Amino acid sequence: MYLIKLVFRNALRHKLRTALTVLGLVVAVLAFGLLQTVVHAWYAGAEAASSTRLITRNSISLVFPLPLTYNEKIRQLPGVRSVSYANWFGGVYITEKNFFPQFAIEPRSYFTLYPEYLIPPEQLRDFLRDRRGAVIGRKIADIHGLKVGDIAPIRGTIFPGNWEFVVRAIYDGAEANTDTSQFFFHWDYLNETMKKTVPRRANQVGVYVIGLTSADRAAEVAQALDATFRNSLAETLTETEKAFQLSFVAMTEAIVVAIRIVSFLVIFIILAVMANTMAMTARERVAEYATLKALGFGPWFLASLIAGESLAIALVGGLLGIVCTYPVAHEFGRAMGTLFKVFEVSNETVWMQLAAIVIVGTVAAVAPATRAARVRIVDGLRNIG
Amino acid sequence: MSHPIVEIRNLVKSYRRGDQVVEVLRDITLDIAAGDFVALMGPSGSGKSTLLNLIAGIDKPGSGVLRVGGIDIASLNEAELADWRGANVGFIFQFYNLMPVLSAFENVELPLLLTRLSRAERREHVHTALGMVGLTDRMAHYPSELSGGQQQRVAIARAIITDPAILVADEPTGDLDRTSADEILKLMERLNTEMGKTIIMVTHDPYAAQRARHIQHLEKGVLVIDGRG
Numbered sequence: 114m115y116l117i118k119l120v121f122r123n124a125l126r127h128k129l130r131t132a133l134t135v136l137g138l139v140v141a142v143l144a145f146g147l148l149q150t151v152v153h154a155w156y157a158g159a160e161a162a163s164s165t166r167l168i169t170r171n172s173i174s175l176v177f178p179l180p181l182t183y184n185e186k187i188r189q190l191p192g193v194r195s196v197s198y199a200n201w202f203g204g205v206y207i208t209e210k211n212f213f214p215q216f217a218i219e220p221r222s223y224f225t226l227y228p229e230y231l232i233p234p235e236q237l238r239d240f241l242r243d244r245r246g247a248v249i250g251r252k253i254a255d256i257h258g259l260k261v262g263d264i265a266p267i268r269g270t271i272f273p274g275n276w277e278f279v280v281r282a283i284y285d286g287a288e289a290n291t292d293t294s295q296f297f298f299h300w301d302y303l304n305e306t307m308k309k310t311v312p313r314r315a316n317q318v319g320v321y322v323i324g325l326t327s328a329d330r331a332a333e334v335a336q337a338l339d340a341t342f343r344n345s346l347a348e349t350l351t352e353t354e355k356a357f358q359l360s361f362v363a364m365t366e367a368i369v370v371a372i373r374i375v376s377f378l379v380i381f382i383i384l385a386v387m388a389n390t391m392a393m394t395a396r397e398r399v400a401e402y403a404t405l406k407a408l409g410f411g412p413w414f415l416a417s418l419i420a421g422e423s424l425a426i427a428l429v430g431g432l433l434g435i436v437c438t439y440p441v442a443h444e445f446g447r448a449m450g451t452l453f454k455v456f457e458v459s460n461e462t463v464w465m466q467l468a469a470i471v472i473v474g475t476v477a478a479v480a481p482a483t484r485a486a487r488v489r490i491v492d493g494l495r496n497i498g
Numbered sequence: 499m500s501h502p503i504v505e506i507r508n509l510v511k512s513y514r515r516g517d518q519v520v521e522v523l524r525d526i527t528l529d530i531a532a533g534d535f536v537a538l539m540g541p542s543g544s545g546k547s548t549l550l551n552l553i554a555g556i557d558k559p560g561s562g563v564l565r566v567g568g569i570d571i572a573s574l575n576e577a578e579l580a581d582w583r584g585a586n587v588g589f590i591f592q593f594y595n596l597m598p599v600l601s602a603f604e605n606v607e608l609p610l611l612l613t614r615l616s617r618a619e620r621r622e623h624v625h626t627a628l629g630m631v632g633l634t635d636r637m638a639h640y641p642s643e644l645s646g647g648q649q650q651r652v653a654i655a656r657a658i659i660t661d662p663a664i665l666v667a668d669e670p671t672g673d674l675d676r677t678s679a680d681e682i683l684k685l686m687e688r689l690n691t692e693m694g695k696t697i698i699m700v701t702h703d704p705y706a707a708q709r710a711r712h713i714q715h716l717e718k719g720v721l722v723i724d725g726r727g
Contacts, residue, residue, distance in 0.1 A: 115611055122599035404595040407556050408656075409584025409612050411577060490556040494591065 120421035138430025141383035146438035148376035149462045154453035161290045162354035164328040169321040172350040178317035192330035197222035198318035204267035215296040217303040226324045229287040236282035246281035250293030292454035387477035395481030402485045403493020412486030420478040427474030504530035509562035524719045535690040535697045537710035544716040554666040584612045588657030590667035594649040596641040603637040606655045627655040647678030667699040683709045
């Protein structure tokens with residue numbers, strides 16, 4: 114109890130110095146949390162992927178389509194529960210800044226495969242009835258102020274032309290990490306248009322989404338599926354949904370690595386600042402430590418005084434940093450719009466922040482605590498002799 | 499002479515400064531009786547503070563015999579010495595060496611944290627000690643709120659709180675004006691005469707030294723005169 118009282122009073126001796134150190138910790142822990150959240154957001158798609166879904170694409174590249182006729186053949190493979198398909202549309206909503214992914218999908222099978230997209234039944238019914246209808250995620254609706262019944266004009270890039278969709282449904286995510294920044298419309302609408310404008314591009318799909326009867330059969334089904342279409346004009350590459358999502362992350366892995374490195378650098382810098390603060394503090398109090406030793410207090414007591422003070426400052430600054438991470442991340446996520454599918458501070462990030470605080474508080478105290486514990490009383494009591 | 503509480507025989511202390519070995523104390527032989535009040539005098543660098551540090555167990559001799567209260571303190575390890583100091587020695591420093599973040603009460607209580615006394619018992623002891631130095635009305639004050647003389651009185655209360663047999667004082671009046679110094683010296687005299695404390699005081703001040711029963715002079719690490727008494 115006495116030790117704790119002494120620790121806190123010591124920590125408040127130089128109020129300005131302590132306040133500036135705490136401020137530095139707040140900024141560092143906040144920056145660390147924010148950067149880690151960006152990294153998490155990068156992997157959000159892969160983390161939300163289901164282990165019972167496979168994605169099949171053209172083995173040459175995702176750019177090349179697959180024939181619609183594969184649909185029935187895939188459905189008949191053992192271990193396949195259901196099949197759906199989708200095309201990346203790549204259109205622009207008003208301006209390029211308003212990016213969000215758009216997919217032409219086969220709606221009945223697609224939404225069965227993605228139960229995490231929660232659509233009110235009456236809205237889904239309206240969407241299924243309207244060939245020009247669209248289902249949009251809650252995030253898009255919020256950012257662009259779209260509501261059911263609104264017209265959403267999209268300028269096609271891969272599929273040229275001005276497309277007008279009617280928002281028929283808005284879906285919410287079943288989980289916090291469910292992506293609600295997507296725009297879905299009828300694959301038939303796209304296909305019928307292609308038949309009229311570019312017939313050679315009709316009856317082609319971008320990817321097949323395959324629902325498995327059991328996650329254990331993923332490798333077996335993927336192998337069988339690719340073997341089925343080997344030596345055909347459009348050979349397939351089948352992988353789990355997670356692997357498929359990670360292949361996109363891999364394209365930008367250098368950025369993710371850089372963000373990670375910067376986040377740890379921030380912690381390293383605050384560690385150096387904190388260590389300097391504690392070293393200064395301990396240097397100023399050498400005579401006090403020597404006095405305490407002369408009175409009979411052991412080296413552990415002195416080490417505890419310094420370590421306690423370091424940890425107390427680190428905890429106050431760090432916890433404030435963690436608290437600030439939530440509103441700042443929320444605003445940051447909003448400012449980024451649909452760039453990140455999900456931008457939430459994860460529990461893992463908070464644990465990492467806490468670990469960083471404890472490490473900073475402990476490591477910063479090691480050198481001054483050791484010096485204080487080893488100080489010779491006669492050297493510390495400069496006033497004597 | 500009554501039974502000696504400090505027995506020093508052929509004590510040598512030297513320091514290494516670079517390649518050189520500097521002998522600070524040479525062949526010191528001295529007995530200090532229990533209940534004595536000894537002043538150690540001498541010019542700067544004569545070794546008086548070093549001798550005081552050795553007797554107080556905060557430094558170790560190079561060779562010779564150093565027994566305090568019958569214990570060969572040179573043979574104790576750091577932890578044993580710390581315990582021994584806590585129980586047997588009270589320190590009075592020139593610049594008081596109080597903890598600035600603790601009140602007068604808390605500063606005096608500090609050494610008692612190393613004992614098994616309960617909080618209530620500690621409080622009682624602190625009240626008694628602060629009463630002896632006449633500072634019961636300043637218990638809640640922090641060192642920065644006290645005058646130099648008052649701070650030194652708090653330091654004396656801290657020194658006697660564990661009822662040690664020996665008080666070591668290094669220039670206890672060196673930072674005080676004459677009036678405050680006089681008060682401190684009177685207090686030390688009282689501790690010696692009324693409570694029977696053995697006091698060993700390093701001082702430059704002949705006026706302060708006159709309050710002691712014996713004066714020992716050191717010059718260049720050697721005891722030259724066994725003074726008054």
